[in-house]
Amino acid sequence: MSPAMGSPRINPFPGLRPFREDEEHLFFGRENQVDAMVNKLADTRFLAVVGTSGSGKSSLVNCGLRPALRQGLMARAGTAWRMAQFRPGNDPIGAMARALAQDGVLFRGHAAAGLTLAEIIETTLRMSKVGLIDICEQAGLDEGVNLLVVVDQFEELFRYQQLAAVWRRSAENIGKDAAAFVNLLLEVKERATCRIYVVLTMRSDFLGDCTQFPGLAEAINAGQYLVPRMTRNERRAAIEGPIKVGARRSHRFC
């Protein structure tokens, strides 16, 4: 690039879409919210991030909570985290298995012989309600390593159930699968020594649907984080912070 053309400009604002994980350096102004989420997750090991559509739930988790955990903001848990994130869709247990089977989450460099790693994990998850704990124990994670399971757009569980009922197709199977999936998540918080932490994001208009599953409403009551509106100072930080960092980056890389 010639000097006359000047430095390339990087737009540090993502616009209406959620922040991606690789944009955490541009995520400013919500530190107090992230800290409150970390503290609640530390207390309950089950956090439901609830808010209206577009309130920034996914951004808060992707660019706030996940980096905060790796930075050691949950001091007693340390900085060693493995993280699996997925959307439940119409096959929540399969989706969780595929997320856990990603290289480096539970296992590293697994060589498939016969069944794939995702299939092995899915089989274990379907065996009992302690399937998630079992597969974590089988993985033999090092001492001090935690597992974070993020279920993004948890409301898909309810939407697919509704659709299946409308289509009159496999509604019963989808319902059973959803119940088994919820039990896998809830069982984790019953084990005091377990190093698995569960986070789900959900639109607030689906909160009432959670009563369909025994124990889920109680867990959400204990671990709910309702995404608040940003204050004036937080909005200022969200605008000024990325400009300072973005300007610095474009200068550095030109």
Next chain:
Amino acid sequence: MRKLCKQLGFEVALPAFEGDASQVRKTNQQNLASCDVVFLFYGAGDEAWKRTIDNELKKMAGYRSGKPLPAMYTYLAEPRTSDKEDLIDMEEPGLINGLGGFEEAAIAKSIQAATAAGAIS
């Protein structure tokens, strides 16, 4: 490394490992806002941890109220991983390779370079 830095006349601040999230964050941000040199000790942490810390260091400009960024060095320690090998192969700026043992001379040299460049007041 802490001992060496102290011997060279520097005050060493470590990240906080106690307190609730806001206390830990506040301590770490204060350190990043006021420091002259950052040594990132890359040992047991994995690649994802390193990426997160790198991103946090990029945010420093937002904490320092116009103060210039500090000199930054990454000290590689065991275990040897493909990510660390890649940093060495790519000749990443500010890298101190301690995979073969403690690199006292390289650390001292880095501090001298930072001082000469005016990063240390």
